[in-house]
Amino acid sequence: MADQAYDVIVIGTGAGGGMTIKTLCEAGLKVCAVNAGRRLNPLKDFRNHRMPWDLKYRGFGDPRTRAQSYGYMDNEYTQGVWEHGITYTTAPGSEWMWPRCYAVVGKTNFWGRSSARFGDIDFRAASRDGNDVDWPVTYNEIAPYYSRVERMIGVASTVQHRPSNPDGEYLPPMNFRCLDYILKSGCDKAGVPYLPDRIAQLTAPLNGHPPCHFCGECTTGCDTGSFFSSPYFFLPLAEKTGNFELRTNAVVRQVLVDEEGPARGVAYVDRESGQEREVYGKAVVVAASCVASAGIMLNSKSRHWPTGIANSSGQLGRNLCDHLYGGSARGYLPQLVGQPSFPDNVSDSTIAWMPRWQNLSDPHQEKFIRGYSVYPDGGCRDFPSINGRMEGFGSDFKRAVKRYYPAPVDFTVQAPSLRSDTNYVDLDPEAQDGYGNAAVRIHFQWDPNTLAMWEHSKEVCREVLKAAGGEYLGASDQPEMPG
């Protein structure tokens, strides 16, 4: 199909693509976005206000398909919005649980919303501890952009003067719950910071967006657009300019190039008709997520780019990094046992954080380099937590469930992996993605430094919980699967 030429083709419409589209359209450029999935209807596709009994399997999901779920976000409340059609593979010895939202605006539909600033402790980490290389930007260079984005999307938090994360421009924070004050008392004793989290969630109206209504179901989508997500914040602004065209259900096969090598367009498969199509532009922006962008570029082979577009360095797809998440400790607070229920779950685990406290003044203070953060949570959720102390059945059991309902707490670590030559993505020579492209193949294992953070976090969180007067019930056996 012959096609008009656009100024810019953008592959992907999420956090990166959405911002690019909005910015370019407002600057007067004609932009065409190519997106692998459909456009969601928030009123239909976001089931965040359904109660468990409104769902066929009460939120536990269809048992026959539960094993195919890509983790906790891919559940009955978000059925039909996560990608299951485009396949990827993992190399022997690698695991990769990859929840992909290829619907328009991608994972901004359901993201975790934590929006802290990085500081020079990260950008200049290599200079501090001698490992690897520094980022090519400094904090001072990037700080004005942080401010611009914070004003645009709205981030709730407080000024905290932490060396790990510079302060920004914030909306009022979420208030602390009972469990936060109790856990903070434990942190104070253990020398660990316990502060309001930094979240792109509106505690006040912003730029025409209504504030949060505290339903606590953010990871199943927000139908009022009260946390930053591209469908509410970016795409309407792009559409208003008249410069924007969106092509949905378009799985990119490759970036097309001219004889000299520069990109001139994109070839894609229309998922509904199965037809191959092309769209042309003066420039192409690949914003399809970390791994998928690498896959598209590796698949974009030509005479000029025999190993994939812009891969003359051989670094395309290399140095895959991830955050390790895991349950560092869980238990309950005896102080809250038997107390009235309290609306603890009003912001989906983003009330408080324990920002990095390791290796701050001395980069080699711990047995690992760099540092991690911890996200505490707990209290009354929709479903009660049943622990090993609730033996038996009958009225005593029923009462125990109610008594313990406000009391559970847990800690989730977020530990960055180190760059490694053995963690990368390439193309699987033997598997296809279902749309005629070579499937992306992932090679990834946690490095010893990241695993040392995981072990460290388990010790500290146990200590914090005990110092808060809590009962420790254990930690997860394993961190969550990477991906």
Next chain:
Amino acid sequence: MGGQGIERREMLRVMALAAAASGFPGLHRWTFACGHLGSGAAAARPAAYTPQFFTPAEYATLERLTDMIIPSDGTPGAQEAGVAEFIDFMVWSDPGIQYDFRYGLVWLDSRADTLHGRPFRELTPDRQMDLLGHLAYKARFRPGEEDGQAFFRLAREYTVMGFYTTRIGMEQLDAPGLRFYTESPSCPHHGDPEHRHLPAPQV
């Protein structure tokens, strides 16, 4: 308690979000008990439930078990919330647990028969309590009853799942998710950050 509660149901109306009716026709009692959006309490109680997976005898035992695990004891229990119907539906939907449920019910009847010459559902309530008690409490464990113990854990897990995902169950907990809040709720216990001096528990 900070934040004014709004009935979640009202909020749903305001947003004109029609709740999707469960496509499954079997949950009569549950639908009745929970007062689905807009259906109110006027709906007539439908005829007896016909199990999809369990035999009538198995289902009678299952209903009794759920009633023993979460009884009606002044506040509603598993019976009122239609928990046995939910379990029948989930087991019917899940080949992975069908054997365990069926085997567990057979185990229970055969154990009851060995001890008292009758299936479990025909025992006196005292004998039922005694038999289940040996499976449920570590201190009362009898060697050789490992399979029964495992079945009790399974039955309790599904009873909990079925009960606390109904409006009846969530109301038992006074679950905050039944309401919306107009401001970020804030701890009301000023001056007691460690919460060492809270009023004595009511529950």
